[in-house]
Amino acid sequence: MRLLWKLLRRHVSPAQLGGFFAANLLGMLIVLLSFQFYRDVRPLFGREDGFLKADYLILSKRISATGLWGETSGFSAQEIDDLQRQPFCRRVGAFTASQYRVSCSLGLQGIASFGTEMFFESVPDDFVDVDLSRWTFNESDPMVPIILPRSYLAIYNFGFAQSQSLPKLSEGVVGMIDLGIQLRGAGREERLKGRVIGFSSRLNTILVPENFIRWSNERFAPGSDNTPSRLIVEVGNPADDAIVSYMDEHGYELEDDKLDAGRTTYFLRIVAGIVMAVGLLISLLSFYILMLSIYLLVQKNAQKLHNLLLIGYSPARVARPYQLLTIGANALVLIMALAGLCILRHYYMERLWAMFPQMPDGSLWPSVVLGLALFAVVVMVNVVVVYRRVMKIWNS
Amino acid sequence: MKEIVLDRILPCVFAGREDISGDIWHQKVVLERGRVFLVEAASGTGKSSLCGFLMGYRRDYEGSILYDGRDVRTFRTDEWVEMRRSHLSLLFQELRLFPELTAMENVEIKNQLTHHKTKQRIREWFDALGLADKMDARVGQMSFGQQQRVAMIRALVQPFDFLMADEPVSHLDERNADAMRDIMMEEVRRQGAGVVITSIGRRMDLCYDQTFCL
Numbered sequence: 001m002r003l004l005w006k007l008l009r010r011h012v013s014p015a016q017l018g019g020f021f022a023a024n025l026l027g028m029l030i031v032l033l034s035f036q037f038y039r040d041v042r043p044l045f046g047r048e049d050g051f052l053k054a055d056y057l058i059l060s061k062r063i064s065a066t067g068l069w070g071e072t073s074g075f076s077a078q079e080i081d082d083l084q085r086q087p088f089c090r091r092v093g094a095f096t097a098s099q100y101r102v103s104c105s106l107g108l109q110g111i112a113s114f115g116t117e118m119f120f121e122s123v124p125d126d127f128v129d130v131d132l133s134r135w136t137f138n139e140s141d142p143m144v145p146i147i148l149p150r151s152y153l154a155i156y157n158f159g160f161a162q163s164q165s166l167p168k169l170s171e172g173v174v175g176m177i178d179l180g181i182q183l184r185g186a187g188r189e190e191r192l193k194g195r196v197i198g199f200s201s202r203l204n205t206i207l208v209p210e211n212f213i214r215w216s217n218e219r220f221a222p223g224s225d226n227t228p229s230r231l232i233v234e235v236g237n238p239a240d241d242a243i244v245s246y247m248d249e250h251g252y253e254l255e256d257d258k259l260d261a262g263r264t265t266y267f268l269r270i271v272a273g274i275v276m277a278v279g280l281l282i283s284l285l286s287f288y289i290l291m292l293s294i295y296l297l298v299q300k301n302a303q304k305l306h307n308l309l310l311i312g313y314s315p316a317r318v319a320r321p322y323q324l325l326t327i328g329a330n331a332l333v334l335i336m337a338l339a340g341l342c343i344l345r346h347y348y349m350e351r352l353w354a355m356f357p358q359m360p361d362g363s364l365w366p367s368v369v370l371g372l373a374l375f376a377v378v379v380m381v382n383v384v385v386v387y388r389r390v391m392k393i394w395n396s
Numbered sequence: 397m398k399e400i401v402l403d404r405i406l407p408c409v410f411a412g413r414e415d416i417s418g419d420i421w422h423q424k425v426v427l428e429r430g431r432v433f434l435v436e437a438a439s440g441t442g443k444s445s446l447c448g449f450l451m452g453y454r455r456d457y458e459g460s461i462l463y464d465g466r467d468v469r470t471f472r473t474d475e476w477v478e479m480r481r482s483h484l485s486l487l488f489q490e491l492r493l494f495p496e497l498t499a500m501e502n503v504e505i506k507n508q509l510t511h512h513k514t515k516q517r518i519r520e521w522f523d524a525l526g527l528a529d530k531m532d533a534r535v536g537q538m539s540f541g542q543q544q545r546v547a548m549i550r551a552l553v554q555p556f557d558f559l560m561a562d563e564p565v566s567h568l569d570e571r572n573a574d575a576m577r578d579i580m581m582e583e584v585r586r587q588g589a590g591v592v593i594t595s596i597g598r599r600m601d602l603c604y605d606q607t608f609c610l
Contacts, residue, residue: 003505007494307492310453311506312481312554315473394473 001321004308008321011300016293021329023286028337028371029344030279036345036367038272040352043360056127057243058095058204059083059231062251074227079250083233088240093124094228095205096213099221100185104194106177115180120146121205122213123232134197137212144181144194147207148174153199171199185220205230287378290329291385294322298389305393319383319390326382334375341367397464397483397557400427400450400590405459407445419608420446422459427590429557432602435594437610443594444489446610447562450592451486452476481510487551489562489594491543495536499527499546502535507553521549525575541567548576552583559584560592565600577602 061075075083075094084092098120105115128135128147135145157168169177179194200207217224235243247254298305308318342364352359402425410416419425420435421442427433437443448454449461452468461468463479471479493502503518522531525545535543544567551559559580565573577600584591593600 003497003501003508006501007497007505010496304494306453307494308505310451310480310486310488310492311550312477312509314477391473 004313004317005321007304007308008301008318010304011297012325013293013297016289016296017329020286020290020293021333023289024283024330024333025336025340027279027281027283027286028333028374029340031276031283031374032279032337032341032367032371033344034272034275034279035370036341036362036364037348038268039366040345040349040359040362041268043362044352044356057233057235057254059233059247059252059254060229062253074225074229075231076227080228080231083231083246086242086246088235088237088242088246089233090236091127091234093127093232093234095121095123095230095232096210096217096226096228097121098213099217099224099226100183103182103184105180105182118206120208120213120216121230122208122210125210127232127234128207135209137209137215139215142192144179144192144208144212145197146179146194147198147200147203148196149204149206150199151204174199183216183220186222188220190219283374283378287381290326290382294326294382294386295389298322298386298393302393302396305390306396309390309394315387315390315394319387322386323383326386327379330375330378330382334371338368338371398429399464400558401425401460401462401465402427403460403462405449405457405461407442407449408456408458409445410442411458418610420610425608427558427592429590430588431605432584432591433593434599434602434604434607435592435610436599436607437594437596439596441610443596443610444562447486447488447560447594450560451480451484482555483557485551485554485556485559487544487547487559487561487564489566491540491547493535493543493547493550496534498532498534499538499542500531502546503550503553506550510554512555513553518549518553521552521579524579525549526572539567541569541572544568545572545576548580552580556587556589558590558592560594561600562594563596564593565598566596573598573600576600 080092080094083089101117102119103115103117125135137144153169153171153174160166161168174196175198177196179196181192181194183190183192217226243254246252305318309315345364349361402420402423404422404424406416406421410421416422418441435443435446445454445457449457452471455469463483494505497505499522500518507513507518519528519531522528525548527542527545530538530542530546535546538546544564548561548564551561561580564576564580568576580591581602591602593602593604
């Protein structure tokens with residue numbers, strides 16, 4: 001092998017090899033970095049709420065000018081069925097609203113501090129991702145668990161409390177406050193206790209367990225119309241274009257930011273895809289440079305290769321030094337690209353952590369696997385091409 | 397391999413020519429192992445082409461060449477590799493040495509493939525052919541006659557059933573030609589091989605079993 005290499009390394013151009021090396025390193029680094037960055041950043045856009053399961057959307061009908069004059073804004077059973085049949089839709093649940101008057105007073109240790117009129121809504125329990133033993137209502141021990149929109153707390157803390165010189169409340173403190181709930185309707189009036197068990201930044205309603213709404217509606221508004229005005233929909237992929245077009249077609253509105261998050265993820269994917277494509281293009285071009293220099297090398301050494309074949313060397317053996325050269329160069333590129341990736345990732349992850357401390361520390365392995373896969377493809381193509389060139393000399 | 401049969405072969409460039417005569421083209425020729433053949437030819441009569449046909453690197457001929465009854469046109473790449481490594485050895489007229497390697501390296505590059513001779517034995521041959529002081533010299537800096545001897549040593553560091561030498565002594569003086577013949581025939585006898593020597597004038601001084609004119 002030593003002699004063979006001594007013979008065949010003639011005409012190896014350091015400039016061409018260096019050009020390939022630099023270009024391929026750049027290309028590989030861009031591919032791996034965009035892939036890794038996409039994987040690292042993606043969780044930021046798809047964060048779980050903590051109370052609601054994965055990919056859901058909240059749907060309501062657009063309120064038109066005519067709607068003000070009494071057109072129904074609820075969803076009929078037929079419309080729900082139609083939605084259920086859509087391919088993007090996994091499950092549909094209806095929001096059930098309270099059909100009676102609710103007022104609520106906040107108080108610490110039984111002393112009411114302030115009260116407000118409000119409403120309740122529920123969604124089917126299996127859309128709510130909390131311990132179901134906490135998320136239930138029991139008539140014999142009437143305590144109503146409630147999930148509040150986080151924005152309500154912000155409004156209180158930064159709007160109301162500040163202007164009224166009231167203490168600011170943390171989420172933990174709110175959880176300890178007894179809520180006095182007064183329900184009125186159908187000639188009845190009852191007081192219950194409520195407890196905020198959590199806050200949701202996605203859900204724009206005051207959520208209570210489904211069995212409580214059913215019980216209270218029967219009790220305080222028997223026979224009322226329960227057409228849901230909002231639906232909760234679990235979808236496979238919130239970035240699916242079909243969702244948007246379906247919504248537009250039927251005049252529905254998506255209420256929360258989930259679709260925006262989906263879209264952002266979608267754009268992130270596109271941007272990462274473009275960057276990756278650029279990286280791949282650079283890699284491809286550098287690979288082309290390598291192939292050209294190997295072609296040239298084989299061509300310049302054609303006579304020597306021919307002589308080696310004539311004295312009993314097999315085409316595979318003659319091709320091997322060039323194959324090893326390309327494998328070595330590509331392996332070095334891969335190692336350096338991975339090292340570069342580690343350094344750059346360390347740099348950007350530190351910044352991201354400073355901004356989003358809760359961001360999970362993703363793994364580098366998928367990028368390593370991607371790098372190895374690219375390496376394997378490039379090496380395979382190289383090995384085949386070099387062998388075929390040598391076979392061409394054999395047959396000449 | 398016991399015999400080579402040339403069954404009415406003719407280089408394609410001679411196809412259609414009326415003036416083809418001689419003992420090989422268009423004839424049936426049998427070359428047996430253990431015998432010594434001389435192919436005498438004038439320049440341009442296809443002597444080196446014949447070597448190319450027999451080594452499998454040229455296929456531009458009509459007729460068939462049979463190795464132990466098998467048409468060489470049916471040989472796969474790996475069969476030709478095996479043939480060139482272990483059954484047929486050729487000293488090329490144009491030598492086909494590697495000028496950037498030393499004389500010893502030119503021999504070693506073949507011996508590394510076959511592991512047929514010890515380094516000691518190769519040194520002895522260099523010595524016998526008067527090249528002891530040239531072993532580490534680059535072939536590109538050697539005379540054609542010296543290169544011819546290096547090429548002969550390279551041709552001998554492999555097992556073979558037939559050894560072909562295309563004008564092996566064209567640039568050698570009598571003493572070196574005799575020395576080359578001696579080591580060549582010693583190895584040929586040791587291996588029980590057949591020999592095919594070509595010549596356009598000066599021939600190796602040997603006891604030939606059969607002579608063909610091209």
